[in-house]
Amino acid sequence: MVENNDILTVQNLSRHFGGVKALDNLNVNIYKNNIHGIIGPNGAGKTTFFNVVTGILEPTRGEIYFRNKRIDNLNVEEIAKMGISRTFQKGSIVEDMNVVNNVKAAMYLYNDINPIKDFFLRHFSISKREKDMREKALESLKFVGLEGYSNRWADDLMWVERQLLQLARAIVVNPNLIMLDEPASGMDSKETEWVKDIIKKINRRGITVIVISHDVNLVMDLCDRITAINFGTKLSEGKPGEIKNDPDLLEAYLGE
Amino acid sequence: MEFFIAQVLNGLSLGSIYVLLVTGFNLMLLVAKIIQFAYPQFVVISMYATWAVLRATNNVILAILVTIVVSIFLNLLSEPIFRRITSIKGTDINATFVASIGLSMVLVEIMSHSLNQGFPISFSDNWVGGSVFRYGIINISRSSIFAWVGGIIVVVAFFYLLYRTMVGRLFRAIAENRHVAKLFGIPIFKTSIMSYLIAGLLGGFIALLLSMLIGTASPWLGESVALKVLAVSIVAGLGNLKGGLFVGLALGVVESVAIGYVAGSWSNVIAFVIMLIVILAKPKGLFGAAVE
Amino acid sequence: AQDEVAVDTWEIHFLNSVTGPIASIGEYMSWSANYAAAKINEEGGIRGKPVEIVIHDTGVQPDKGIEEMSKIVDDVLVVMGPVPEAVIMAAVPLAVRNGLFCMTSSTSYEYTVEYFPWTLSWYPPTEEKLPPVTELWAEENPEMEKVVQFVEKWAAWPGMAGAHTIGLNNKNVKVIDVEVPKDAVEFSSLVVKALAEDPDGFVLTCNPDKAGKIIKELVNRGWEEKDNILVFSSADDTALYTTGGDALNGISIYNYIDPDSENERWLNFKQEYKEDHDGKNPGSLATNYYDSVYMIKEAIEEGKLTGDPAKLAEERIKIRDYCRNVENFKGIQITWSMNEGLPTSKPIFLFEIIDGEKQLIGKSR
């Protein structure tokens, strides 16, 4: 049992796919209320790291603690329930729904009660609770700058809008930890700035953020600490200033 | 013991019917990503063609040619329908399933109204061929041997075609994602036509083998096996050619042996319960699905 | 005047199964009805007006039967059909509730008795009529001690199989049933199962094309005593002859049609039927709807019915009462009478198939 100030502690984490060691004895500590960057070349294992932490993939070996509770043996839903929310690299949204319902869908655990009870009880509190959820959803859409979009059908959204929608969905549940997989990919510099601001705002709410990005500027500007990984293991870790000068990293990642 | 062996051999004959049909069915999944529930009907209509030519001319070569041409023609006729369905964004593979149910209905109606006044057809004994080996109640017919050999050849040949040749890759590429295939510069229309053409060729071949193996055909023949063909494909793993071979034969054997020991109508139940257990243990099919 | 005909044509509606697994039987039943109508029209129609058969297809689906019945139940004078049993069970109650008489003739007594007097039966009860035939067959082949009966569990067939067994048991012949699955396409395992019982003969109570294939398989596996194979009546269909082919030579089959009837109507009927059906003989149920149409004609003429919608209920009853107690009705083959919906005397004939033609070997009552 680990007792410390980390929100997330990862010890000796490995995940293999056949011969491919996507994660190999990875050790990472994420501090509370930090914005933590994960960088690394393509195929380094960053997305796999997210998948294992959130329970989508089972680790081959290793331990994961979230707020000092062991979670590597829990399944995805239980982990989500503990207050970890995330976005996906491939822009997963529900296309057959409008935007605001996409956000409401993410509030599945909001005011969690047994679904059957929920169904019957809802008859007496329909309007209030639904209104409540809608308000929250609209608020978080506004938060990411999609206020005009609530009534659009989701399959009409462009890539950037999808990315923002994912963000809105991730924050609406008031998580303790948000994991963002390339939140600014495919965005131009203005939009990237916008995403940066959103992430900072999220962090100011007291939510810890882990962000994967290839945009070095974004990571350096934004993050309190950064972990660079390569071949599934940690290459270096530290404050942006420190990591900037790490020769290994420069070689592997920036090619300089 | 003799009884058991006889039933196993019978089962292998029955199983080769399933193998042949499931190979055609899987081919459609692999080359076009459709659930082609009407494929057995195409085969049956082609059998009618064989019969008609044999009856009119007694010319074997001509019968074979016409059968294959009819089968190709039918498959090509269905191509625009399925191409249309699959090219619309966000459609479900189940939509092709439903469309092919509709197609199957149309074909059965045409057969039952227009071909031989709805009566079954029957192939002459010298086409069907007698037995090559008999010992007590054990019997192996010439047509079973044709079907076993044909079944294996078909599976191997199509496996090779699909996984080892450029044409096969093109087929699978289009089946997986038309949009990307277009970006790759793959001639969608030409390739799609070609894949249905090959499926038609296979269908003709199957029709010839079945005409020998079953010796008769009726408008209902396709319907009575279509569900099992679907089940075999699912249990083997959708689109898995090798799996189809083994599970098809296994189903035939299970049914035959089951018929040997329980009342006929329960043999279906036994076969399906076994398949049910298998699929629950291995939800992606015994041999793994080749199509998502 | 009061009983002037109020219609331009007499439409006789026929709920038939012209698609689906028994479509080929449905076809010749439709053919017979249309043939009868054509004859009647040649002879001047019914009360001077032509008659027209309107076919409704129900397949073998009960719900389709109800739906088709619901379309006509408010308006028509009488209805022929429905067929087969499942559709009868589903659709006849609707007709009964609305006071409409159904001539559901393809089937046996068991399915119509429930609805007497709103329907009639063309044959006496199965358990009365079939055992004597199998007894006759057993007498013809006295060496048989044990037979295997292939039974397909569909509609009336299990009941008929039971009746066959009663007859054979009466003659001390043991019967072992082998069930034929409805969706079977290949019969070697069934035949092996049957042969493993080491029987002296076979009874086939199943779909005609399956019966043909089973016989072929038996012959392929070396069965030689052909007259020890008996095929039941409903299988006397083109399908049997198609799939059985030469293998049928020598087997026994029973049927309700008198091959030796010298009735001119029958001879014409048979000839025209053959012309339209590639030279095949009419099947065992072919005559019923010919007779139905004529019986309706007689009922209309005797009762001076008008077809006037205003008198519908009353005229429906008149048809019903005429048909169910008709006396000395001149059928296409024989003349017979009905008593409360049941025929009083109708024989069954036992044949041997020789060169694809039936040769009479006996007759039972």
Place this chain on the structure above:
Amino acid sequence: MNNNGTTFLKMNNVNVFYDSIQALKNISLEVAKSEFVVLIGANGAGKSTLLKSILNIQAPKGSINFKGKELTKLHTDEIVANGISIIPEGHLIFNSMSVLENLQLGTYHGKKKEQSIENIFGYFPILRERKEQTAGTLSGGEQQMLSIGRGLLSDPELILVDEPSLGLAPKIVNDIFDILVKLNNVGYTILLSEQNAKKSLEIADRAYVLETGNIVMEGQADDLLNDEEIKDAYLGGSI
């Protein structure tokens, strides 16, 4: 402009619609043989649409001429066979096929076949290691490499490249830009669409700037790099 007289690619008054939305408005653009041209513009400006219209994936109205042939009348596969290939946005590959099979499909229109697959492995060694892996399970970046590799295999004369840097680590981005320059040097003509304006202007010969479906500026890359307006709008804070 290193225009050697013959037109290579010439778009004249091209309009493209998505149903009722007009995504490109009266686009006229020229690319000479062996030229490296870049399209820059914000998200949704129409860069991808422009590239797609050349391949007739999104049907264009107007005229697009390639080496004397009118492309608007040809099907996509014929256009590819004529020597244009696209490396699409968002690593579009066949997810259920292996890496090798994806590459083999790329050689469909090409002539050199296996030999050039070896070349691709030379550019992207990781792909060799992942040769038998199902392409859908590659990491995002690996998929993009695969996509580029595959695009080169059809032996194109003109390569349309749509945002190759999307989702790639800086090192790989550099590598890819190097590869593009190399390809250009050996004679391939390149039309690149890119968000990363600075980097692409640095390596390109010429550039077009797109804004809401219009070409608002064109010129030598160096000139644009120093243009104040461009600096403001596209080179922004980013290095």
Place this chain on the structure above:
Amino acid sequence: MSSTLMYFLGFSMTYILMAWSIYLPYRVKHLHFLAVATMAVTSYMGGILSVNFGWSFLPTLLLSIVIGALISYLISHTIGNAPTFTVVIVGITFVFIIKTAIENTDYLGGTIGLFGIPVLDHPLIILFAFLLVIGYFLYRIDHSRIGRAASVIFTDENLAKSMGIKPKQIGMLFQTISGGIAGSAGVFYAFFVGSLFPDFFTFHLIGTLMTILFIGGYTTMWGVIPAALILRGVPMILPSSIASWRLLIYGVLLVAIIATKPKGLITKKMLWELLKKRSGS
């Protein structure tokens, strides 16, 4: 009311009910043909209870809902989150089992069928009222967090899980409700038609229900309503002279609709746009 109209409406409503029991689990990609087997069970149960034990309609209905739901609930433990085609095989297996069991049970009428079930006096009113109740129930599900969760599962199961949604739980819930609806549909069928036949509850019915679902549109519960009306209505207006070509016409219609609108006649987006326009203007 003419008999034609009455039976048209009655059948349409019964089929809508049946199609809904297939629709709901399809919200999470389950083609739950077990519902068809369930209908067979409860319709026969209803028939036996009323013919042999004199039960009246209402208690039979209630019991059937419970039994139907129970069957599906028990089996949903194994297939609550199974892939589409696994669920298909399970359904088909049970269809075969139930059909074979009925055919071999003389008490249930065997292959001949069970008949003489007292039909309802006012079937349309009762059916309509029941449809309203079920319709409201489904509408509530669709517009609740469970409905939204289902849409997420349909799109991407991993996405759903990472939102805390338990696909298996939702799958089980939907399958159970589907079983309940199927249970009621069986009883309605029995008490509307008055006779039962084992062959009815087989692939033919599966095909019909799939057709209704896909022609109508599987993304919304409303699709099955026009689809059932069309499929029952077209043969009604066809003249008898082409009656024997009915199935052909039906098949052509099916192919034509799927080929032009593979998501069905009515989609969620379409309804939503319609509503938006109305409320917008």
